[in-house]
Amino acid sequence: MTEKEEIGYDAPTEIKDIEVVSTYRLEEEARKIVPKGGFDYMSGGSGDEFTLKQNTEVWSKKGLLPRVLADVEFPDPSTSILGHDLRAPFIMAPIAAHGLAHESKEAGTARGIADFGTIMSISAYSGAKFEEIDKGLDGGPRWFQIYMSKDDELNKNILDEAKEDGATAIILTADSTVSGNRERDMLNKFVYPFGMPIVSRYLTGSGKNMSLNNIYSQSKQKITPADVRFLKEYSDLPVFVKGIQSPEDAVLAIGAGADGVWVSNHGGRQLDGAPASFVMLESISKAVAGRVPIVFDSGIRRGEHIFKALASGADIVALGRPILYGLALGGWKGVRSVLNYFDEDFKRVMQLTGSQTIEDVKKSTLIDLK
Amino acid sequence: MTEKEEIGYDAPTEIKDIEVVSTYRLEEEARKIVPKGGFDYMSGGSGDEFTLKQNTEVWSKKGLLPRVLADVEFPDPSTSILGHDLRAPFIMAPIAAHGLAHESKEAGTARGIADFGTIMSISAYSGAKFEEIDKGLDGGPRWFQIYMSKDDELNKNILDEAKEDGATAIILTADSTVSGNRERDMLNKFVYPFGMPIVSRYLTGSGKNMSLNNIYSQSKQKITPADVRFLKEYSDLPVFVKGIQSPEDAVLAIGAGADGVWVSNHGGRQLDGAPASFVMLESISKAVAGRVPIVFDSGIRRGEHIFKALASGADIVALGRPILYGLALGGWKGVRSVLNYFDEDFKRVMQLTGSQTIEDVKKSTLIDLK
Amino acid sequence: MTEKEEIGYDAPTEIKDIEVVSTYRLEEEARKIVPKGGFDYMSGGSGDEFTLKQNTEVWSKKGLLPRVLADVEFPDPSTSILGHDLRAPFIMAPIAAHGLAHESKEAGTARGIADFGTIMSISAYSGAKFEEIDKGLDGGPRWFQIYMSKDDELNKNILDEAKEDGATAIILTADSTVSGNRERDMLNKFVYPFGMPIVSRYLTGSGKNMSLNNIYSQSKQKITPADVRFLKEYSDLPVFVKGIQSPEDAVLAIGAGADGVWVSNHGGRQLDGAPASFVMLESISKAVAGRVPIVFDSGIRRGEHIFKALASGADIVALGRPILYGLALGGWKGVRSVLNYFDEDFKRVMQLTGSQTIEDVKKSTLIDLK
């Protein structure tokens, strides 16, 4: 019996460079080759999918201003965060179960990320083991995202492993103390077709054939500032609190010792009815007031979205679904193609807005559109 | 001749637990099995159905704020109103003619409501008699909604019966002194296929084969503060005025002795062109200023809507159409399934907004979205 | 050769009471029986038809407020204007060429108007002669709308005839000094299939087989305050200036001696890109400040629209296209059916908003909706 037969899930396998006309087109192409349960899980949101749609639609409420006579040529998108130099202001967002998109799982993504040259976020709900992902990363930088166990001893084991694996930061996902109302998954009766080796130690099973609902309920549901302090002290690594959508929580996270604020609404997958993540960014940035770096995700599909996020207070952005679609369509090479697309598109926006450097981008003014 | 043949209306009969992915889907499923005239009557509104649509669409203008690090687990949705302890902040709204949805009529609804454990509102235009409903309720709490007769002696008879039946509050529907412009009913030439035993004493017939227009015109059309006082004094029960859509009328109702304000636009079935009921809630709540409890209905389809209503001043909400769709699809068990859905969905929203108690919900801030 | 064959236009002929569920439905029914060129002429607007659509869509930006405990029963919609007592606050708007809708032409409309009991506005571009219309009106009240000739002697002739016919007011259409950009008419190569006996004296032909463009260009194109004074002095009748869409022009008209301001954008048939007529009403009403009565048209399709117009400063409204659709579908009886519909629908709105009289309506507050 092949592994595919065994797991009953027929993930794509091709490895090739892909042409990226737009990431929206990638989504439509990926839909054709990824099994429906997996595709809906990856692409879907919660409830009415209002927040999911807002995440991408809301960009049009802030206009970019073309600038001319600006003395700009070959704009420089490089920046740095927590000591990492980046060639472009974007990294990989933590996402569970890349194996739904491609048989190479997180190892494929990691190789594409490393080949382009940015930071890989490894999800605690990865379907691949650390050592598998390492092969793809080949020494490249990585951060570790944790869904905590109810048992802190197990959390210590996980942190030990992540640190030994070379993680240089911990991302605490704090917005998922219960699963969002994922209607598509209910309709598909979706369960993961493979296990989650990093967290299986605290699950009643391996993760395989379990629903997200079930897995979340076995994870820690009561997350408090003490957890931030625990992660920081035990790991001795910088800690991001991910899922911040209000100035109040940004202040709370920093007060608890967070080294970075990760603005995200979990890609519209948790609390439906929430504003687009971008809507909250500016007020959060004002509350953070430069004390810690801000990572932004949820809704980045074009270079102009990266520009708008940076101009509204983000230091870097994290890319999620478009990377998975690249992975589905071309394995690690597809991932690299998507990163190259964002790089080129963002540089074009820099040029046309008269921005030579990331500092110029961050000082730009957006236009309120009705 | 069977009863179905006799009444010429083929209501659903099945009794079963149902899976509720969303109440919008229930509506589509119910449409398939409920006779068209009955379904349109239940689901439709007046005029352009502008207000009907606004009732559900307007929720998206106020955003929920995800909160993290909030120290919440197993949120507690219990509350109380007028001395009734409730496990969740919702009750059954008064609705006429449940027999259109299911052959068990109001008795079926009542059993589902009682089994879940909340308050049943019995409509004066019920197709079932008090004693039939009692069998379903099995001692559970009930409020009685009255459409008044033009003749107060008959009103006294009705109040006597309701009180003897165990009603603990009277709901005066004040927004229906003439029928809304129900175009679907005109197109279907809809008449009730069965009588209305509670009010038939003041109709020229039993209610059977009569239109809503006809029935409303035989009911009391001139409703004034004196009617509130009459109901309260004669019944010696607390009285809600239902149909409040302005701060002015809330003040008027309280001045007339009302013990509760019921904010409603009759589910978009009366004055089309009115704002969504939710649009008026906050200003009404300010005018009420805590003097009496506020019940809210018209447009609740998800747990997040309950949250938004409570965060805007409601003490509890009343559920209408979704319950009838549950009744149609699964009889009393279907009703219970819908109530369980709202309970679980609301608790998820509480968790993701960092709300441990109903008091936390009521203190929450919503975000204005454009 | 029958008249139909002779004029090459097959107008509807049926005379019957019609059921009016909504006037939007009437439009769809009329579309089926009125020849395309005529129907497009009647129903269409200019340019993008932006203004045409705005006229009916903009109503939803102002919400009606349901009122309860209001002590209202059998609301009284009667009012008066310039000495005419009206059973309801609406009259017939001046419209050219009713013969496109029904073979009975303006005589059919007039009979329906008279039978219901309100004022007929006779258009200078009527396809029927005064004496034909008189038969329908049977002594009922009438106002005369004038498109002026470039030659004031001919204008005097026309005024003489109108006055002799019994007109009690003159309506000067001032917004049509050149034809709007009627794209539908261009596409249909529409020309009037019959003549215009009242103004044929100043045309190069009878009006038959002429385009609106052609006719307008032969009418007076330079209209000034002096024309208002001329009409008033020569006719010794009150004069309305029709087509007012700004406070400035309302003041200008009153300064020129106008006895009434007629707020209209010609049903979206003249300057496309103009706001909905209703949008300008409130500011015009403030500028008029009660000095003269205000008639409102352009976009009235329901009783609630009448209510909103009166609550925003209009004294009465004029009904246009819905009446023509009634004429097409049922001749004079169809006209009467439409008027009865508006009467009933408006009274329902009065009841549900707690308005006993027109004075109550005019004092009502509308709710700004986003």
Place this chain on the structure above:
Amino acid sequence: MTEKEEIGYDAPTEIKDIEVVSTYRLEEEARKIVPKGGFDYMSGGSGDEFTLKQNTEVWSKKGLLPRVLADVEFPDPSTSILGHDLRAPFIMAPIAAHGLAHESKEAGTARGIADFGTIMSISAYSGAKFEEIDKGLDGGPRWFQIYMSKDDELNKNILDEAKEDGATAIILTADSTVSGNRERDMLNKFVYPFGMPIVSRYLTGSGKNMSLNNIYSQSKQKITPADVRFLKEYSDLPVFVKGIQSPEDAVLAIGAGADGVWVSNHGGRQLDGAPASFVMLESISKAVAGRVPIVFDSGIRRGEHIFKALASGADIVALGRPILYGLALGGWKGVRSVLNYFDEDFKRVMQLTGSQTIEDVKKSTLIDLK
């Protein structure tokens, strides 16, 4: 082998007067006869085509005010700019590669422009040579639009030729230092089917079989105020800076010596996510404060758009795509038909807004619509 076979592009060839009902309809008609690659290149925009759509949709946010009793007849649309008297306030916008629309290339456009009687803008990316265009222009006025070479000696050659050809102004396109993200061109793998004789001196080829991306990257990408000064001093002609979308850049251009500000977002073809060009016009006009004339383009499709642009600060507008559609459908006669359409439509708007002169238009007030 015919030229068509040789270039592998089958451009329309017909020469005839065309009926213009609306320019939107022209676009649909042109779509049927222009090869897809060429049509998409001409009609398309960049990215999501958000800005492209905004350019035409945003007009409806500002309402025109119908004015009556205004004493206007035969309105006069004539004006002047930089010493040129114009019969109407519009000229031809610079556009590359007219040969995509019609085999007569820029010579056809030029003849239509000259026959109507306004200014031709000759693009540096013209597919026709100066001497070919001259035949069409037949002595008519012309401005020259430059995409600069990286080598100023070549720029001098180009300016010499343009000046010798009779150009009376230079238009510096400053918003295209890199190509917009033209997704349609990517999908079509579009390359120009013929060369660009004016700029081929600085390309690696003739322009034929090259993509826009490639051509732009071989043009000067770093444009600064010094370039404005260079063009002005070397040519001794007035210089417009084209692509201004902010008050800041208008001031910068004037400071660099620009003799005119050309407000444009390049027809939505460069930076997607920018506001509609019209959105920025008013604030730019305030910054310019009458110091230099303002030309406006991007989105003009009707006479009412010309009116709105002039009422918001533009002195004249430039017409682009609609002219190309006219060229495709009827060669030089089609171009003339389109110009006549704009002339007539604009005069109608002048009449209906009570505007006798362009000065009246410029003093008009527009109404903010929600």
